[in-house]
Amino acid sequence: QEGFGSDFSSGASSGKMDPGTIMEQVKVQIAVANAQELLQRMTDKCFKKCIGKPGSTLDNSEQKCIAMCMDRYMDAWNTVSRAYNSRLQRERARI
Amino acid sequence: MADFSSSFDMPSASLSENAEAAELQRLIAVEQQKAQFQAQVHNFTDVCWDKCVDKPSSKLDSRTEICLVSCVERFIDTTLTITNRFTQMVQKGAH
Numbered sequence: 001q002e003g004f005g006s007d008f009s010s011g012a013s014s015g016k017m018d019p020g021t022i023m024e025q026v027k028v029q030i031a032v033a034n035a036q037e038l039l040q041r042m043t044d045k046c047f048k049k050c051i052g053k054p055g056s057t058l059d060n061s062e063q064k065c066i067a068m069c070m071d072r073y074m075d076a077w078n079t080v081s082r083a084y085n086s087r088l089q090r091e092r093a094r095i
Numbered sequence: 096m097a098d099f100s101s102s103f104d105m106p107s108a109s110l111s112e113n114a115e116a117a118e119l120q121r122l123i124a125v126e127q128q129k130a131q132f133q134a135q136v137h138n139f140t141d142v143c144w145d146k147c148v149d150k151p152s153s154k155l156d157s158r159t160e161i162c163l164v165s166c167v168e169r170f171i172d173t174t175l176t177i178t179n180r181f182t183q184m185v186q187k188g189a190h
Contacts, residue, residue, distance in 0.1 A: 019118070019122075022119060023119070023122055023123075023126075026123055026126055030098060030126055030129070030130045030133075032154075033130070034130070036134050037133075037137050041140070041141055045144055045145075046151075049148075049150070049151055065151060068153065069183075070134060070156055071152040072151045073140075075154070075155040076140055076144055076148060076155065076163055077136060077137075077140045079155070079160055079163045079164065080136050080139045080167055082165065083167040084136055084139060084167055084171075085132075087167065087168060087171055
């Protein structure tokens with residue numbers, strides 16, 4: 001077996017791509033999209049919670065609040081993930 | 096064997112290439128399902144953060160944790176209630 005494409009574009013024209021490589025790229029792309037979504041929502045929530053009237057810089061208390069908020073948001077995300085997973089398992093068990 | 100068609104071009108592919116493409120599609124479908132789960136967690140966390148988290152603190156207290164779990168459960172219940180009632184409304188010819 002020869003001619004492994006190193007990216008999607010060369011793979012399509014030179015023949016087969018290694019399925020392992022494809023799956024790796026799919027997983028990476030999904031993970032990147034997930035991280036972007038997390039950051040966007042986290043920024044939205046933490047800006048709302050931590051920044052009152054926007055000043056000329058982020059002061060110390062605002063910085064600390066943002067750091068704490070990030071940690072709490074990720075804690076919340078994990079709690080929600082577990083809760084949703086439990087519910088899905090419960091629903092599947094009923095079928 | 097020189098075959099320049101992509102492995103997803105079914106009619107000219109060999110039996111093993113078909114099987115490989117089908118397996119790849121199955122693996123990708125699994126990753127997509129995981130991604131859908133993550134997307135739902137983002138949505139729930141967004142909504143439930145607003146309902147349950149007041150001031151970001153040094154850790155997520157148990158009251159907040161319980162609120163988040165209940166929030167996910169009740170949001171799903173609400174979705175099901177709305178879906179069921181809406182279906183009934185449509186069947187009765189409501190507009």
